[in-house]
Amino acid sequence: VQLVESGGGLVQPGRSLRLSCAASGFTFDDYAMNWVRQAPGKGLEWIGYIYENGNTYYNPSLKSRFSISVDMSKTQFSLQVNSVTAADTAVYYCARRGGFHGLDVWGLGTTVTVSS
């Protein structure tokens, strides 16, 4: 069971970025899949998750610039962030939600740097 993020890198302010998370060893059918980020030297921040039925829920503290989707194969899901700013600079993790809302499988993370 493994998650691997991709799509990080240097992004200019105001642009959009799209991150992907590929799963192996399981499919998303039975799980809520999450995105979590961590700014340099800061704590964990929950971004949102997508249920197997496609319903999505987001951190109300974040503006509606974030969008989570899952592909038809249900082995990869994505996070799109629009109009990025320097505050979006962080390591972005995808994580699987297990029992009792614990995030039991995490990817290694992908680093996003927003800078001109």
Place this chain on the structure above:
Amino acid sequence: QSALTQPASVSGAPGQSITISCTGTNSDVGGYNYVSWYQQHPGKAPKLLIYGVSNRPSGISNRFSGSKSGNTASLTISGLQAEDEADYYCSSYRSFNTLLFGTGTAVTVL
């Protein structure tokens, strides 16, 4: 409330026990038995230690234990070891299908 409240740092000598608190509200920690705890070493992804307040995933040492009283959850690490030096985060389900993390606690083994 943007984050659950944790002490910034906790320290202890090898072999001792330490407890990390995680304080929320009736809308999160106090309202549901959905508190989890994570360990994060520098440069690594978080690792689930406790879920559902007091349940340990397979492979997690029984030196880690969790509890809750009212709006405050706690993680106790007994028999402190050098490898326990890391950052620890709590999380809780919150009303309306959201998740909230704690501010994080740096544990130092003296």
